[in-house]
Amino acid sequence: MAAAQKIKRTVYVGPFVHSQSLQKLDICPTGAIGVDETGKIAFVERDVKDIGDVIPVTQKHGWQNSQIVRTKDNGFFFPGFIDTHIHASQYPNTGIFGKSTLLDWLNTYTFPLESSLSDLSKARRVYNRVVARTLSQGTTTAAYYATIHVPATNLLADICLAKGQRAFVGRVCMNAMSPEYYRDESTEAAMRSTRECIEHVRGIDPGFEIVSPIITPRFAPSCTRECLREQGKLHQETGIPCQTHISENKNEIELVKELFPESKSYADVYDSAGLLTEKTILAHAVHLTEEEKALIKEREAKISHCPASNTALTSGSARVRQLIDQGLTVGLGTDVSGGFSPSILEMVRQAVWVSRHVAMSDGDQAKLSMEEALYLATRGGAKVVGLAQKVGGFDVGMDWDAQMISLGSVAEDGLTGDEIHKDPVDVWGWESWDERVAKWVYNGDDRNTAAVWVKGRLVHQRASFRP
Numbered sequence: 001m002a003a004a005q006k007i008k009r010t011v012y013v014g015p016f017v018h019s020q021s022l023q024k025l026d027i028c029p030t031g032a033i034g035v036d037e038t039g040k041i042a043f044v045e046r047d048v049k050d051i052g053d054v055i056p057v058t059q060k061h062g063w064q065n066s067q068i069v070r071t072k073d074n075g076f077f078f079p080g081f082i083d084t085h086i087h088a089s090q091y092p093n094t095g096i097f098g099k100s101t102l103l104d105w106l107n108t109y110t111f112p113l114e115s116s117l118s119d120l121s122k123a124r125r126v127y128n129r130v131v132a133r134t135l136s137q138g139t140t141t142a143a144y145y146a147t148i149h150v151p152a153t154n155l156l157a158d159i160c161l162a163k164g165q166r167a168f169v170g171r172v173c174m175n176a177m178s179p180e181y182y183r184d185e186s187t188e189a190a191m192r193s194t195r196e197c198i199e200h201v202r203g204i205d206p207g208f209e210i211v212s213p214i215i216t217p218r219f220a221p222s223c224t225r226e227c228l229r230e231q232g233k234l235h236q237e238t239g240i241p242c243q244t245h246i247s248e249n250k251n252e253i254e255l256v257k258e259l260f261p262e263s264k265s266y267a268d269v270y271d272s273a274g275l276l277t278e279k280t281i282l283a284h285a286v287h288l289t290e291e292e293k294a295l296i297k298e299r300e301a302k303i304s305h306c307p308a309s310n311t312a313l314t315s316g317s318a319r320v321r322q323l324i325d326q327g328l329t330v331g332l333g334t335d336v337s338g339g340f341s342p343s344i345l346e347m348v349r350q351a352v353w354v355s356r357h358v359a360m361s362d363g364d365q366a367k368l369s370m371e372e373a374l375y376l377a378t379r380g381g382a383k384v385v386g387l388a389q390k391v392g393g394f395d396v397g398m399d400w401d402a403q404m405i406s407l408g409s410v411a412e413d414g415l416t417g418d419e420i421h422k423d424p425v426d427v428w429g430w431e432s433w434d435e436r437v438a439k440w441v442y443n444g445d446d447r448n449t450a451a452v453w454v455k456g457r458l459v460h461q462r463a464s465f466r467p
C-alpha cells in the first residue's frame with residue numbers, strides 16, 4: 001500500500017518564494033504556511049508581524065498544538081522541483097558522453113548500461129542512489145524512464161514509494177531497431193510487460209497518489225507501428241500518461257522520415273498511433289516544424305525542455321521562447337544521462353544559458369529570465385506531468401511538496417579552510433530578497449537544500465536541519 005504517512009499539523013514559518021506567474025516570483029519575507037495532517041496547505045499567512053512569535057497565527061487558525069518549522073540562515077521555502085524527464089537507469093553514466101551524438105551515444109553508452117539492469121542487485125544500487133540523489137537536490141516529482149525489464153522497473157516504483165518521491169515510472173518499450181541483447185521480442189511481449197508494471201504500481205499505490213505508471217515508447221525509431229498503436233490504445237483506454245522523445249537530433253528526424261514515410265511528420269507518427277494527447281510528455285522538441293508545433297498545441301501535449309542534454313549531445317538549442325509564445329506547455333528535464341546533472345537547479349541555469357545562446361542569434365526576446373526558468377522548474381513542470389492543481393506552488397489546497405533552502409550565515413571574516421566549503425553561496429547581508437534568490441540560482445547547489453517534503457512528509461534532511 002502507499003506509504004500513508006500520518007503527519008502532524010505543521011506551521012512552516014519564515015520567508016517563502018514561489019512563482020506567481022511565468023514572469024513573476026512571489027517573495028514573501030514574513031510568511032507562515034499551515035500544512036494539515038494530510039499534507040495539504042490549509043492556510044498561507046503573509047504578514048506575520050513577529051515571525052519569532054507565531055502564537056497569534058496558530059490561535060487565529062485554532063492550530064495551537066501544531067509543530068513549528070522555521071527557516072534559518074537566510075533561508076526560505078521554495079516549491080519542490082519537478083523533473084519532467086530523467087532516465088533513472090542511466091544514472092551511473094552521468095557525465096559520461098564524450099563527443100558522442102544521440103544515435104551513436106545510445107549504442108555506445110546507453111543500451112549496454114540499461115541492459116545490465118537485468119541484474120536486480122545492480123538495479124537496486126542504481127535506483128536507490130538516483131532517488132536519494134534527486135531528493136537531496138529538491139526534486140519532489142520525477143518522470144522516470146526505467147528499462148525494458150519488469151522486475152527492475154517494479155523495483156524503481158517500490159523505491160520511489162518507500163522514499164516518498166512523487167514519481168511516474170515507465171517501463172521502456174523498444175521492439176525495433178534495438179540491439180538483439182536489449183529489445184522487446186514482440187509487440188505482444190512489450191505490451192504484456194508494460195501491463196505487468198502498470199498492475200504492480202496499482203498494487204502498491206492504488207490511487208497513484210505518489211507513484212503512477214507511465215506508458216513509455218522509447219521513441220518512434222525503436223517501436224514498430226503496431227507497437228506504437230498498441231501503446232496508443234492502452235493510453236487512450238486507461239488514461240495512464242505517456243512519455244517519449246521527439247525531434248531531439250537532426251539524424252534522428254531523418255531516420256524517422258525513412259522509417260515512417262507515410263507520416264506527415266515526427267509528431268504525426270505519434271498522433272497516428274493515438275499517443276499525442278494532453279497526457280503526453282514529449283522530451284526535447286528541439287527541431288519541431290511549425291506544423292508539428294501547431295499539432296502538439298492542438299492535442300495539448302506537453303514539452304520537457306532538456307537543456308543540459310541538448311548541449312552535451314550537440315542536439316541543438318531548443319527555441320523555448322517560441323514554444324512558450326506559441327502556447328505550448330513547457331517544463332524542465334535533466335534527461336540523465338544525456339544530461340550531465342541530476343539537479344533541476346542546474347537545469348534552471350542551463351535553460352537560462354541555452355536561451356542566451358539562442359538570443360545571440362535570434363535576438364534578446366529569446367532570453368529566459370531567472371524567474372521564467374524557475375517557473376518552468378515548478379509550476380510549468382507540474383502542468384507537464386498533469387499535477388498543476390496539486391504541486392508547483394504554495395497555494396491553499398495544494399500539497400506541501402517543498403524544499404527549505406538555507407543560504408548560510410552572513411559572510412564573516414576568519415573562515416577556516418574547511419568552513420569555506422560549507423556553503424557555496426556568500427551572503428553579505430545587504431542583498432535584496434530577489435538578489436538572494438539569484439545567488440541561490442546561479443551559485444547554489446544541494447549544500448543549500450536543508451530539507452525536502454513530499455505531501456507534507458519529510459523525505460530528506462541535512463544533518464544541520466532539526467525539524
Ligand SMILES: Nc1nc2[nH]cnc2c(=O)[nH]1
Pocket residue numbers: 087102106110218219245248309335338
Ligand atoms: N537523450 C535521449 N534521447 C533518446 N531517444 C531515445 N532514447 C533516448 C535516450 O535514452 N536519451
Ligand SMILES: [Zn+2]
Pocket residue numbers: 085087245283335338
Ligand atoms: Zn531521454
